[in-house]
Amino acid sequence: MARLAGCRGQMGAMVRYLKAAFWASPDLPGLRNVPLNVIVLAALLLFGFVFPPLWIVAAVLEFLYLYGLASNERFRNLVDANLKHEEPIAAQERWTALVAQLSPPRQQRLRHLDEKCTTILQMEQSNREVSAESHEDLLQSIRWSFLKLLLAQQNLLAGHNAEGELKHQIQMIAAELQSPELVGNLREAKEATLSVLQSRLQNLEHRKQPLEQIEANLIRIEGVIDLAVESANLLGLEGIQTAGLNSLLSKSGIYGDSDASIRSLDAIFQVPPPLTSL
8 A cells, every 4th residue: 555655746847847847938038938849849730730740749859848847857956946936825825715604703703813813922032042943834724714614613613503493493383294195206205314314413413512623622622722821831732732623623524515625724734743842
């Protein structure tokens, strides 16, 4: 499995280098960012309609060009450097998109936490004996956990608010099934619908405990951050990232439609190792 994962990683990297080589734009006067390779390839393909063997020549030249450039270590380093530069920008855009999905009260709650985290960093920076770098990473991961908790809470509450309507539908169908006049396929359809609605209601009822856990963790994070601001003591920050919180935030489907986006950002805003000293 490890060898297979390694092969996939190498293939993915090669595809990335080949793609970058295809769209590479050499710094030539007058071309700006126009990919020279695409222009030459298009010209060869066009002239191939007049002289078809030129298509074979174009294919061979293109293969040699792409493979040669993609295998060049200097070019690879340049592609990797650009990727590292673009990743934080793309991540910030996705972060902003997730925040925009929050209701106004939850956005305000996150904004208050952000302001306090900024205050903590400013307190650190004012103390020359303390390096703010490790704490900045830790605070970022705390903010990320807080955002995920808010998104999970909003998603679970959206389904929880439908509980009353489900109970009403269940009562109506149960009353209809009491009628002896309801027979045949119609009765079977009503019974099947009732079973589905009851299953949905059970799922919603199972959400009550996660909702309580989420709110408790939100309050805990806010409390620890408040304490850090008030006492200028950062020792309690590492206690926020616990196995219990990580287990809660990793539950499948807890974020609804935002699940895939959050999973992709977890690799970027991953939890750093606990603090060992200040």
